[in-house]
Amino acid sequence: MSYAYRLPVVILLLVVGLGLFAKTLYGRFRVLKAGRPETRWDLVENRVRGLLEVGFGQAKMFKEPASGLLHALTFWGFVVLGARTTQLFVQGFVPDWPLPVIEAIYAPIKDVTAAVVLVSILGFFYRRLVVKPKRIAYSGEALLILGFIGGLMVTEFLFEGLHFGGMMASGKPDEIAHATAHVANAPIGSALAAFFATSGLSPTLMQALGEVNYWIHLVIVLTFMNLLPLSKHFHVITSLPNVFLSKLEPKGALSFVPDIEKSLEEEKPLGLSKTEDLSWKQILDLYTCTECGRCEVNCPAWTTGKPLNPKMIILDIRDHVYADQARILAGGKVPTAALAISGEVTAEEAEGAMPALIAAVNPDAIWSCTTCRSCSEQCPVMIEHVDKIIDIRRHLVMTRNEFPKEVGTTLKNIESKSNPWGMASGKRFDWAKDQNIPTLAETENPEYLFYVGCAGSFDDRAKEITLATAKILKAAGIRFAVMGKKEKCCGDPARRMGNEYLFQTMAQDNIDTWKEAGVTKIVSNCPHCYNTIKNEYKQLGANFEMVHHSELIPQLIADGRLNLSAGEAQRVVFHDSCYMGRHNDVYEQPRDALKAIKGIELVEIERSEKLGMCCGAGGARMFMEEKIGSRVNNVRVEQLLEAKPEVIASSCPFCMTMLSDGVGAADKKDSIKTKDIAELIADRLILPAPAEDAAP
Ligand code: SF4
Ligand code: SF4
Structure with a gap:
């Protein structure tokens, strides 16, 4: 059979298929280019490591072993079969073209890989059509894509079997030798060729059917390629770049807004309200979402009935960006303004209208x-959700002045009283009454500034944690000092409520004061203060050595600076605070501190460490009403109660409030204690006997 006809057909297919693909991709790329600049090309070594581990190694996929394995096998199969696809297109120009050098080794690998991918696809069909996991929405598009991939494997096998089987059955020695040599190293190809050669079908029919499968294969490849940028399967193209370009700076640091004062003075819109406000990397995130739903499974808001679903945040913004693409490609005006110009809405309506991007998202979800x-911890392709949510809060707060009532009150309190509760600054040091706590003004060159924070200064329960921490610092002989009445909020709630200006003002004030006082090392028992000072003050040029009490205490124990007595036997479960755990990877240290206490039996629940559920207070939710769905803290306490603990331990004053309330709601106040690790340690400290007075 002559294959000369292949040449014009393959050229036509390539020109049309690749041309359309390039056009679509260029449109997506132009939108990406319209995004804000962001530096993601630094620390190449770390990025390559992440790419190998999370991208090629599929590390995050294996958090769910069964689906992870299916996905990993399909992904690795695609990587291996890339060479085969290229080979088949080249065979349109040169029939039966072998891969140079590697053909003999590659043929068996390719055969086995295609078989493995086919089995994985059948596994995916089974999951989607029979198992139907809750997090995966039914999608005809996903089934079509699975069908395409399965079709590629089937046509690959059929083409090889029929094409070479036909030659083998031709009775012509040169064709038989040619076919036998070609499939010699391909176990499945040779078995199928032998099968068809003895099937009784005519050689011409077999070769014609082989050609049909060849062209179906190429058409599927090009159709599949063209569907990618138009569907959730865009991630096939974007996920490796997205993983390579993922966030490497501290996970707990929100993005910095430069020249904020000037922007406010000039009344420039701030935060995220339209496509161009997204950074190019944020747009790449949107392109990369696989719609797998892993992000929603452990979301404390979604799982307690709030309107926030992190997957939908990404998809809603993505759909808005896709719908906005024509405007961007046309050189882009803000849609509402454009409508006003065309007379469809009045200028006032255009001015006051909720920007389309935010309207697409639902502000209730944002709060x-x-x-x-x-x-983000769960997302297999390293999509960052929090930055987009906070960017929308920034727009709502700083540009539109639209936020829940409690947000306004809290921000006003921080602004006027330097603390979110609005307590008088003069009362900030009341916790230390009669405790002989050294202040910065009275202490020369203290080793640590003990930054107490607003909760530790004003909240009655948190004050007990502050005193326990001070007792430990004293017992270990650490020269520390506090700011006393001069202390101010670190700025965490203001930043997470979206008031970046207020955050920067508070942070700069603190930095100036501490630098002037010669502070270099800071200890805090609040994860929110810790994260902000450690990771976010750097954005303002400060670099204090920051330690959380859950890190310092086990170190002091290991150094022999704290002596502990054995206390009563207690079964303790530890609740990880999000800002020490997922934001700062501090998981082991608080557990080490608890394990150092004789008599304590530390027990774990499934939802701990990276899987730990938030107490409900982060993101400045501590200061907002929770009116929708079940209360996050109650759900979290129910999880902790599964361990049948006598004590729920934590290392955060906000968590303490939420967990104590949750224990109360579960009617367990009499049987279960809520304790900070500092309190558990302080209760068992063996203190040196006070020096005897010389005079009676
Ligand atoms: S940060 Fe937490 S609460 Fe917010 S969307 Fe993600 S999982 Fe949900
Ligand atoms: S954001 Fe990530 S985890 Fe969530 S649906 Fe998209 S890919 Fe899956």
């Missing part, structure tokens, strides 16, 4: 986020 980072 439900606790910034716990569980979504």
Whole structure:
């Protein structure tokens, strides 16, 4: 059979298929280019490591072993079969073209890989049509794509079997030798060729059917390629770049807004309200979402009935961006303004209208986020959700002045009283009454500034944690000092509520004061203060050495600076705070501190460490009403109660409030204690006997 006809057909297919693909991709790329600049090309070594681990190694997929394995096998199969696809297109120009050098080794690998991919696709069909996991919405598009991939494997086998089987059955020695040599190293190809050669079909029919399968294969490849940028399967193209370009700076640091004062003075819109406000990397995130739903499974807001679903945040913004593409490609005006110009709405309506991007998202969802980072932790393609949510809060707060009432009150309190509760600054040091706590003004060159924070200064329960921490610092002989009445909020709630200006003002004030006082090392028992000072003050040029009490205490124990007595036997479960755990990877240290206490039996629940559920107070939710769905803290306490603990331990004053309330709601106040690790340690400290007075 002559294959000369292939040449014009394959050229036509390539020109049309690749041309359309390039056009679609160029449109997506132009939108990406319209995004804000962002630097993601630094620390190449770390990026390559992440790419190998999370991208090629599929590390995050294996959090769910069964579906992870299916996906990983399909992904690795695609990588291996890339060479085969290229080979088949080249065979349109040169029939039966072998891969140079590697053909003999590649043929068996390709055969086995295609078989493995086919089995994986059958597994995916089974999951989607029979198992139907809750997090995966039914999607005809997904089934079509699975059908395409399965079709590629089937046509690959049929083409090889029929094409070479036909030659083998031709009775012509040169064709038989040619076919035998070609499939010699391909176990499935040779078995199928032998099968068809003895099937009784005519050689011409077999070769014609082989050609049909060849062309179906090429058409599927090009159709599949063209569907990618138009569907959720765009991730096939974008996920490796997205993983390579993922966030490497501290996970707990929100993005910095430069020149904020000037922007406010000039009344420039701030935050995220339209496509061009997204950074190019944020747009790449949107393109990369696989719609797998892993991010929603552990979201404390979504799982307690709030309107926030992190997957839908990404998809709603993505759909808005896709719908907005024509405007961007046309050189882009803001849609509402354009409508006003065309007379469709009045200028006033255009001015006051909710920007389309935010209207697509639902502001209630935006205010439900606790910034716990569980979504990003689970996302297999490293999508960052929190930055987009906070960017929308920034727009609502700083540009539109639209926010829940409690947000306004809290921000006003921080602004006027330097604390979110609006307590008088003069009362900030009341916790230390009669405790002989050294202040910065009275202490020369203290080793640590003990930054107490607003909760530790004003909240009655948190004050007990502050005193326990001070007792430990004293017992370990650490020269520390506090700011006393001069202390101010670190700025975390203001930043997470979207008031970046207020955050920067508070942070700069603190930085100036501490630098002037010669502070270099800071200890805090609040994860929110810790994260903000450690990871976010750097954006303002400060670099204090920051330690959380859950890190310092086990170190002091290991150094022999704290002596502990054995206390009563207690069964303790530890609740990880999101800002020490997922935001700062501090998981082991608080557990080490608890394990150092004789008599304590530390027990774990399934939802701990990276899987730990937020208490509900993060993202400044501590200061907002929770009116929708079940209360996050109650759900979290129910999970902790599964361990049948006598004590629920934590290392955060906000968590303490939420967990104590949750224990109360579960009617367990009499049987279960809520304790900070500092309190558990302080209760068992063996203190040196006070020096005897010389005079009686
Ligand atoms: S940060 Fe937490 S609360 Fe916010 S969307 Fe992600 S998982 Fe949900
Ligand atoms: S954001 Fe990530 S985890 Fe969530 S649906 Fe998209 S790909 Fe899956």
